[in-house]
Amino acid sequence: MKLFARLNVVVLLAISALLFVAWNLRSYHPITRAKKVWSRQTTEIVVFGDSWSTNRLELPTTVRAPAPPNKKLWVDTLCAEVVCDRIYDLAQSLPSHPSHRRGPVVDNDIYTNLTRSLNLTTGLENIGDFSHQVDEYLAQDDARWQDDGEQKGLKIIFTVFFGIWEL
Structure with a gap:
């Protein structure tokens, strides 16, 4: 006994x-992951936006800063909640050169027209705005579809985050 x-x-x-x-x-989510494997379904998150949406940092080459700590952004939390397989991070971070700009804007042309009288935009290359990020994604997506062919069970979540000051 x-x-x-x-x-x-x-x-x-x-x-x-x-x-x-x-x-x-x-x-x-072990049950959700098992269902996804069984049904051969993949979930991807495509991120457009500014430095609040990306883990990639562009640092000046003359100054070597320590690697940023593993910070968890809202995109990482979203990925954990929807049990995604990949994150395509197309968001742009801060510029590598000292500048009055604090990162990408929604439209570089509008920003240039508004700041032309202040002589703030002379001699600076454009940081990838929203349309450049979308163009980059479309080019990558076309190449991927040509390589992989038809992709069944693919779910894509698009996210866009720009701050109010970047509109």
Whole structure:
């Protein structure tokens, strides 16, 4: 009888441990991942925007700053919630040269026209605005579709984030 009592305790502890892990690792979504593998479905997130949406940093080559800490952005949280497979990060970060600009804007032409009288835009190359980011994605997407052919079960989530000051 003691054997069955001990076995019950071991089984109860194993079930409790599994429930504890499943409760605390909600972003793992083991059932959702199993369904995605079984149905051969992939989810991708395509990110357009500014430095609030990207982990890529452009730093000046003369100054070597330490690598940025692993910060978790809203895109990473979204990916964990929808159980995505890939993130295509097309967002632009801060410019590598000292500038009055603080990152990409929605439309470089409008920004240039508005700041032309202040002589702020002379001699500076344009940082990729929203239309450049979309053009870059379309070029990559065309090449990918030509390489892979038809892609069944592909779900793509597009995100756009620009601050109010960049409109």
